[in-house]
Amino acid sequence: xxxxxxxxxxxxxxxxxxxxxxxxxxxxxxxxxxxxxxxxxxxxxxxxxxxxxxxxxxxxxxxxxxxxxxxxxxxxxxxxxxxxxxxxxxxxxxxxxxxxxxxxxxxxxxxxxxxxxxxxxxxxxxxxxxxxxxxxxxxxxxxxxxxxxxxxxxxxxxxxxxxxxxxxxxxxxxxxxxxxxxxxxxxxxxxxxxxxxxxxxxxxxxxxxxxxxxxxxxxxxxxxxxxxxxxxxxxxxxxxxxxxxxxxxxxxxxxxxxxxxxxxxxxxxxxxxxxxxxxxxxxxxxxxxxxxxxxxxx
Amino acid sequence: xxxxxxxxxxxxxxxxxxxxxxxxxxxxxxxxxxxxxxxxxxxxxxxxxxxxxxxxxxxxxxxxxxxxxxxxxxxxxxxxxxxxxxxxxxxxxxxxxxxxxxxxxxxxxxxxxxxxxxxxxxxxxxxxxxxxxxxxxxxxxxxxxxxxxxxxxxxxxxxxxxxxxxxxxxxxxxxxxxxxxxxxxxxxxxxxxxxxxxxxxxxxxxxxxxxxxxxxxxxxxxxxxxxxx
Numbered sequence: 001x002x003x004x005x006x007x008x009x010x011x012x013x014x015x016x017x018x019x020x021x022x023x024x025x026x027x028x029x030x031x032x033x034x035x036x037x038x039x040x041x042x043x044x045x046x047x048x049x050x051x052x053x054x055x056x057x058x059x060x061x062x063x064x065x066x067x068x069x070x071x072x073x074x075x076x077x078x079x080x081x082x083x084x085x086x087x088x089x090x091x092x093x094x095x096x097x098x099x100x101x102x103x104x105x106x107x108x109x110x111x112x113x114x115x116x117x118x119x120x121x122x123x124x125x126x127x128x129x130x131x132x133x134x135x136x137x138x139x140x141x142x143x144x145x146x147x148x149x150x151x152x153x154x155x156x157x158x159x160x161x162x163x164x165x166x167x168x169x170x171x172x173x174x175x176x177x178x179x180x181x182x183x184x185x186x187x188x189x190x191x192x193x194x195x196x197x198x199x200x201x202x203x204x205x206x207x208x209x210x211x212x213x214x215x216x217x218x219x220x221x222x223x224x225x226x227x228x229x230x231x232x233x234x235x236x237x238x239x240x241x242x243x244x245x246x247x248x249x250x251x252x253x254x255x256x257x258x259x260x261x262x263x264x265x266x267x268x269x270x271x272x273x274x275x276x277x278x279x280x281x282x283x284x285x286x287x288x289x290x291x292x293x294x295x296x297x298x
Numbered sequence: 299x300x301x302x303x304x305x306x307x308x309x310x311x312x313x314x315x316x317x318x319x320x321x322x323x324x325x326x327x328x329x330x331x332x333x334x335x336x337x338x339x340x341x342x343x344x345x346x347x348x349x350x351x352x353x354x355x356x357x358x359x360x361x362x363x364x365x366x367x368x369x370x371x372x373x374x375x376x377x378x379x380x381x382x383x384x385x386x387x388x389x390x391x392x393x394x395x396x397x398x399x400x401x402x403x404x405x406x407x408x409x410x411x412x413x414x415x416x417x418x419x420x421x422x423x424x425x426x427x428x429x430x431x432x433x434x435x436x437x438x439x440x441x442x443x444x445x446x447x448x449x450x451x452x453x454x455x456x457x458x459x460x461x462x463x464x465x466x467x468x469x470x471x472x473x474x475x476x477x478x479x480x481x482x483x484x485x486x487x488x489x490x491x492x493x494x495x496x497x498x499x500x501x502x503x504x505x506x507x508x509x510x511x512x513x514x515x516x517x518x519x520x521x522x523x524x525x526x527x
Contacts, residue, residue, distance in 0.1 A: 257394075270335055274335075275335055
């Protein structure tokens with residue numbers, strides 16, 4: 001099964017509540033995916049600074065003095081905020097790649113969940129309510145975000161197998177469904193220079209979109225290309241620094257409901273996920289059409 | 299009138315109260331408030347009662363319905379009125395995937411649009427949709443009638459048996475073994491009757507509809523048809 005939730009805010013007054021709204025939606029989708037949960041949140045860019053969200057199975061050991069060690073390695077100030085098994089590192093924008101290579105050296109067990117100007121990703125194995133509490137997701141603010149509750153089918157129940165997947169700067173993707181041609185596509189993408197952390201089908205879809213964006217396509221065109229190249233069942237919700245996109249395969253078995261008001265665009269695998277949103281009673285509520293790309297950008 | 303607050307009282311109690319009505323005649327009007335997209339609301343009812351759900355429902359609302367008249371004052375999630383046996387289900391808004399799937403009898407009315415696979419494998423139910431229906435509707439439909447005031451999506455009536463499909467608007471494409479057929483007097487009468495029962499009287503005229511049915515070439519396996527299965 002799996003559950004997806006997404007929220008793209010049009011009204012800046014709602015931004016302080018994004019985390020709370022998404023957390024409520026995510027927990028409602030627990031029975032669609034109790035294995036693992038994750039959230040990507042775009043909490044805004046700070047002038048001249050970028051963010052890297054990292055994860056470690058041994059946070060006490062790996063995060064200890066990491067900011068100082070990274071500072072010494074890249075010669076630039078580094079701020080670190082630890083949240084349970086994850087930490088958000090703030091480094092000067094031009095230094096994101098340098099910081100990532102230094103990290104691989106300094107702390108080989110640390111995984112990078114996301115990197116970019118605005119994105120932060122938190123995901124773990126466990127019930128959505130426990131994952132949300134662990135990372136204090138309800139307190140987060142931001143412009144848009146995507147969440148996922150996982151019922152695993154294609155790869156093991158692990159932190160890295162949880163969604164969202166981020167395979168490019170400020171990009172993320174969540175998936176309900178299963179792909180049948182991901183092994184072949186993964187090989188093609190590896191030849192083009194993409195790297196993979198898991199055997200998961202969704203990571204291939206994320207990398208596919210990242211590769212298309214790298215080749216210069218916009219999000220809408222990249223998702224259109226995906227309809228031709230990705231085989232299997234999918235409802236995808238995709239996030240970029242400024243945007244939020246939705247696409248379903250032509251058969252469209254995997255459920256999807258969207259709602260739009262003057263204040264937000266919301267996505268839920270089921271209507272239940274949307275019922276507590278402000279003004280939902282009068283929102284335009286619809287089911288996204290199969291093989292049709294929807295996206296919103298600010 | 300029994301008013302039931304689903305948010306406060308829970309689904310199990312509602313459904314077991316409704317199931318207990320079998321053979322009773324004194325609690326005939328029910329109202330369910332705060333449905334909030336919950337699953338299986340009023341599934342398995344077997345009593346001639348009137349149930350009004352005030353809001354939108356999740357999966358399988360009114361599934362397996364027998365005798366009851368169930369009105370949804372909102373939209374319905376996947377599988378509404380799935381395997382309905384008799385009675386009536388009326389949805390004011392839209393219906394998600396496979397509305398009325400495998401239904402054996404009764405009447406399903408959708409006043410908005412229905413999405414994909416409406417009436418899939420239906421076995422005798424009548425379905426009236428005021429708006430459009432999505433792709434793969436009436437796939438392997440066996441008997442019963444579907445009246446669509448709007449348009450139909452791709453692959454309408456694929457691998458159809460004996461259900462009759464009446465569409466007023468356009469049909470994006472017909473599925474394997476589904477063909478357009480002549481409207482005869484009996485069909486005009488049938489559509490007229492269904493429009494009346496489906497609360498669509500005055501919204502459309504029988505002569506505006508076209509009829510689709512089975513070419514009856516795929517009933518049994520024939521090697522010459524292998525490419526069409």
